[in-house]
Amino acid sequence: MAFKITASFLEKLIGLINENKDSEIKKLFSEIHYADVAEVLEEVSFDEAIYIIKLLDSEKTSEILTELDDDIREIILENLSAKEIAEEVEEMDSDDAADIIGELSEERQERVISALEDDELVADIKELLSYEENSAGALMAKELVKVYETWTVAGCLRRIRAQAKEVTRVHSIYVVDREEKLIGRLSLKDLIVAKNEQKISEIYIDKVDVVNVNEEEEEVAKIMAKYDLEAIPVVDNRNVLLGRITIDDIVDVLKEEADKDYQLAAGLTQDVDSDDSILELTRARLPWLFLGLIGGIGAFLIMEGFEDAFKGGAFVLFFFTPLIAAMAGNVGVQSSAIIVQGLANDDVKGSINSRLLKEMLLAALNGVILALFLFVFVWITKGDIQTALAISVSLVVVIIVAGLIGTFVPLFLNKRGIDPAIATGPFITTSNDIFGILIYFMIAKFILGI
């Protein structure tokens, strides 16, 4: 089943495009899944991609467009007329349609919407565009199968046949009362197993998980993952059924969320991938590197401040600053990552104080083990027990402080409503570098009595 893009496939395709062999190109793509076609379009030139999109049927291209990388889709949409975009959009589910139209400039949005022929779709799209970004409302689709509690099973099956044509997958049948308020659900299975003359009100399940239309998409993802749901109905504050969210959209939300946290931890500010231009990658990387540079300058200033104190006998102390900085950074990243991940999974319970106490004990344990090793190393190589002691004791303190900072900062940010993931990576390593080196010299100075 797996389709792989090969060099020979691309060569053949580009050859066919150059010779305008339209019917052969159509035939070539007829057997290929739209998700694979989207990948092909990411491999050819923009002109070739636009050529292919204009050539294929809108039934297929509408699916391809929803799968495409944002950057490429933007360029393709720029090269389609409002009418052509409207044709694509009419083939889409309302959620995908609203997403695509939402990417256009306001002026083009209006032109595309007025080119749409399906009034119901226009109303749906306008409604979906009105919800806040990253809310359940912006994520949901309007297409769903809905029955009234007063219907019979037979009547239901008849009407569902009509409704179901518009809905790609029927997960649940939602049961509403006369005021369109959600009161329960049914599965197709339940309906098939029931007797024809039964009323829906007799057989529906009145327990149904719902989300409010203003709920954040991350929260929806958590709920759906936790309760193993494949679709969830979306209601307004009065419990009126507005739409539904399906698990495939949630898979995308979870992946984006994971990618974002990973990138923040690695010191990348925006959503980039390895195929982006050097300029885009620089924009994502340079700010964090600059932060690191400022941290390094801070470390330099601290060391310069201690120059006179240690230039004489305890010169060797300067040679351990990369070690101290590295340990402070590593411990900080470890402890912040555990907290960030715990917060993301709603796993962090108890007070901040108990967390800090635990991290202190943990860091102390790790610190003492590592410091013992370092003590023996310095003592043997330098033969100076006092220097060895100064370096080792400060290492323990630095590790404890780094662990506390790494634990406290994400918890603090989370309390303030700021995404704690920004606390990992360069932010924590840079601040821990500076604190670590400062603490190190202060303690060493004290122990050596300089």
Added chain:
Amino acid sequence: MAFKITASFLEKLIGLINENKDSEIKKLFSEIHYADVAEVLEEVSFDEAIYIIKLLDSEKTSEILTELDDDIREIILENLSAKEIAEEVEEMDSDDAADIIGELSEERQERVISALEDDELVADIKELLSYEENSAGALMAKELVKVYETWTVAGCLRRIRAQAKEVTRVHSIYVVDREEKLIGRLSLKDLIVAKNEQKISEIYIDKVDVVNVNEEEEEVAKIMAKYDLEAIPVVDNRNVLLGRITIDDIVDVLKEEADKDYQLAAGLTQDVDSDDSILELTRARLPWLFLGLIGGIGAFLIMEGFEDAFKGGAFVLFFFTPLIAAMAGNVGVQSSAIIVQGLANDDVKGSINSRLLKEMLLAALNGVILALFLFVFVWITKGDIQTALAISVSLVVVIIVAGLIGTFVPLFLNKRGIDPAIATGPFITTSNDIFGILIYFMIAKFILGI
């Protein structure tokens, strides 16, 4: 809908347990979703958790057990007899049943299996346990709805009513030939829309995505996410239908995968969370910290090696080693993270050489911008243009080398079939610290002509 564990709820629950008010405890839990009950069990003591599990009906506890954290489930299972575990397992889908039994010691596995009364389940569990860990076979469930191509729609609906009782959710109906080979699929919707007397062979869809039973679960997750599938049938090498994998299991695979990559990037060796014991957390953290310590000692040895050269006039060079190390580490983590994420998303195309060239240009651009800033800073504060030049030029070279290492190592590991995610985090920062500082002193020595 959202159930929140409150202190007063826990207090009430523990009070009821202490007074052995079993019926009230049952009532308390009757309205709570099993995923929430699992969270409650993670908050109470082991004895209390075991008490609750033994009290509730196995229909509910079987679901709770599958949702529980591994650590707690292990302890609960240890406190249940083989017969009690068998009762739980009989309520589960085959995939969950096999997972739970797979966690037991071999001797207990046999005892539980021989206590099972359902022969079909025994056969299913034995089959599922025989597949390699993290393969499609180990992930799939045996429960599915299967019809033969020779059946009629009416006959199908009748038989599906029987089969469907065992299957929690009917995603697709799989169509097989006489040899049990998968030849296509149908949705319940298609079946409802079809006429009663039609043959399945006339209406089934012969395009069906499948995975081989030996496929890796990560690959299955990629396929299902890419093609927006909610269930995928699993076949053997002869295309015989063996089972199916549903999207909720894939959501778990994706989350685990993301968590693992994130933890590796943060320097944590095994799957830990913030509630684990200090000992477990130390086991996850100490090895990477030790690696960092070794790196720091390496940096110390390099600096000592250059002590005589720079102790005189260019003493200030030592004060910039934390800066150099931090920049080398940050650049390495950034470039390796982009590659690791690209590999995970199958986004990295083209040759290693073209990647390295791009990274070199990118690192050079970033490096020159940062080095210019540093040059001006050192020149102004130290008033020595030669030192400023030495430090800045080496910074550019260090950044380029760090970027190349960060790009090359994950690509190389991936080619060798090793998970590239281990290349991020402490591994890359430590090696880049050492290389960075070495390059820095060598270039500075050359420029200053010492």
